[in-house]
Amino acid sequence: MELKIRLCVVLLSLGLALTGYVRAKEKPDDMEMDVENAVDDVQEDDEEQKPPPSLSAPTVTYKAPEPMGEHYFAQSFDKGTLQGWVLSQAKKDGIDEEIAKYDGNWEVEEMQDTKLPGDKGLVLKSRAKHHAISGLLLRPFVFETKSLIVQYEVNFQTGIDCGGAYVKLLSQTDDLNLEQFVDKTPYTIMFGPDKCGEDYKLHFIFRHKNPKTGELEEKHAKKPDADLRTYYTDKKTHLYTLVLNPDNTFEIMIDQAVVNSGNLLNDMTPPVNPPAEIEDPDDHKPEDWDERPKIQDPDAVKPEDWDEDAPAKIPDEDAVKPDGWLDDEPEYIGDPDAIKPEDWDEDMDGEWEAPQIPNPACESASGCGTWQRPMIDNPNYKGKWKPPMIDNPNYQGVWKPRKIPNPDFFEDLHPFRMTSFSAVGLELWSMSSDIFFDNFFITSDRSVADRWAADGWSLKKAAEGAAEPGLVSQMISAAEERPWLWIVYVLTVALPLVLFIVFCCTGKKSSASAAAEYKKTDTAQPDIKDDAEEEEKPEEEEAKDEEQEEKKSDEDSTGEESAENRQKEQHKSNEKSEDDILRRSPRNRKPRKD
Known part of the structure; x- marks a missing residue:
């Protein structure tokens, strides 16, 4: 629990620090004034706060490398x-x-x-x-x-x-x-x-x-x-x-x-x-060399019922013109609000016509103009007949020039x-x-x-x-160039922070911690049950408990139970316990068969 609380505190501090930086970036003028004031204060107290010479920062001096050993x-x-x-x-x-x-x-x-x-x-x-x-x-x-x-x-x-x-x-x-x-x-x-x-x-x-x-x-x-x-x-x-x-x-x-x-x-x-070796530049492929792995079957014949003229698409004979189709209305009409330009010259530009716009009468209808059946694939379409391909019995492979010794060959192994x-x-x-x-x-x-x-x-x-900036500085520099990264940073910090606060810092005290507190005393303590078990106790068990309590109270009030009955019950209980002890004894166990 302490570790979780510490983690929550660390995340909360990080979120507050990031929020403070964002607010500072929104008020650069105030920050500049604060920095100037701080510089003035430092200058006024420079003599008092100046560290001794032995504690001042060392000066880094570059020294050129000197060649040592054999070099050219x-x-x-x-x-x-x-x-x-x-x-x-x-x-x-x-x-x-x-x-x-x-x-x-x-x-x-x-x-x-x-x-x-x-x-x-x-x-x-x-x-x-x-x-x-x-x-x-x-x-x-x-x-x-x-x-x-x-x-x-x-x-x-x-x-x-x-x-x-x-x-x-x-x-x-x-x-x-x-x-x-x-x-x-x-x-x-x-x-x-x-x-x-x-x-x-x-x-x-x-x-x-x-x-x-x-x-x-x-x-x-x-x-x-x-x-x-x-x-x-x-x-x-x-x-x-x-x-x-x-x-x-x-x-x-x-x-x-x-x-x-x-x-x-x-x-x-x-x-x-x-x-x-190289390919012989003087070697040429023979004219009768066959490089075709597949050829058309010369014995194949086009079937008699093959129709090469059948169209690929045909009208759908089952289609029905939708209700409300306006056959007499064109799909587009001339714009009634259009006006012929004043400089329109019919001799030069031809007869003026208003630009076409969608017919308003077709907006509420299922369609306008001459209705035509939609086209579907022709089930009888086969296209142009071609003989099937078979293996070429005269196939000789891909031709390559023969190899000859390379006249320019040499072998330099070093x-x-x-x-x-x-x-x-x-x-x-x-x-x-x-x-x-x-x-x-x-x-x-x-x-x-x-x-x-x-x-x-x-x-x-x-x-x-x-001299490179740290991780936080790099993140801030990146966000200054791309402001949308602030959203990513805030979500990255805020979301885990909220989840840890909700699930880690608001939990109930566990039964283990309660038991630990009870162990601090030697006095008798009641049984500790988990809150979840108490809440999950069925309603039927609660009703039975109430019924038993009522019966017990009735028996105590009547007082009619005799001492003899109590002694018989006690005797039976003793006999039952003795039988249990004998049953559990190793001597009364039956020998195990191999």
Whole structure:
């Protein structure tokens, strides 16, 4: 009972608090005045209430992550410059001169709504422009026996309409010039988020070199099964990681959680290795090849009683014209209130006629105009006769060209051994600005990459999480945008509150609690019966009880019962009790038969 009462009190307090907030929202002016007064009071007593320096809130200072262990590239931009990065001065081929130049603006700055002052990153600032920027690795990465881990952070500060935030690992070539970095610059891997419309992508593309021809072909990873929408719309900083292993396996992670994985040999499109056999391009289907599994029965004959001319619908001969049908009244008549327009020219517009309206005389009748029998399905209709279908005795199956060995076949069992790369580049077109990039890192050691992420992205995640509003604040914010949610909140709180008050706080004292009170004394107490049993006592039993009481009172009043009769009855009662005792005794039981 005490637990129920406490629960009722908690629900009541929650309802009152929610009601108080709603009333406060209805009077913002009064709240502002109260806040201003409170601020004045605090300022007046600032010296008295000021806590000692040791108790003041600590200041959070961001510290850029420092690379530890083996790595090939590390950039946090916290020095506030583009040192080590090269802006492209090239132009894109095949497009208009006005938009061909890579003149999109890049800046190093803090996020717009930063939770860590001092944390800076690379920001794409322009809309509808080509952007290209790149930086050299400390040394080229060679795909041999070590894994490749690429990770960096992205924050779509203003959302993303159409654009990418992926990186390219530029292939190591003799003519690599970062100032001429364009879309056609050779790359080994392209990795990262991309979005246009409602198509949310997370690219992993690598360029595979054909061992027979030397040509490069793009291989695309399968689409992740995870829903990527949140990462593009929540305006939070997310960590994108690609892991490639020498055994050809790969993992793609967002915020250190795997969203896609597979094998370079089995999970890329098109496949790394071509098929061993292909269809012969010179093989053609014979003219007499029969691919029809079913044909019309050539021996079937149309039955003599088959009537192909019978109509599908016929008038219902059993139908009867309803009573009150007005045959002489048309269903529509000219509007008697219509007036010919003054500018009506009969030579140009023809003879004027009033617009048609439903005939008022037909409103109370069952119908107007010439009555016609309704149409029904013709039971004798069969339609055009066609021979039944039978199995084709000459069926040869679906023809396919014969298989021949693929002249371009090769088998590369180690696609991990890609072209070495020596630079990282961002070559992007975006219809959204203020895309924030930070903490690029390339290494071959998983633990080193995790350490870099812990010192950088994990700190941002904790700061963003601490700044997020609580559940109640989120509910209130949602209700401010959608006022109808207040009704849901009130019903959610008020309905359980009323039910608990009715069923929990208004119950009668139980018989168990009454018995507990009686046990507190040693005096004799009356029998305790449940109220429900007293209420359910039948009326017949009450009548019997009254009758027995009347008989007892009559016997006591007459006094005619003799002492001898009482002794006989007492003797019989004693004998009956002795017989019961003997019957229950184990010695008088009959032996049980096996």
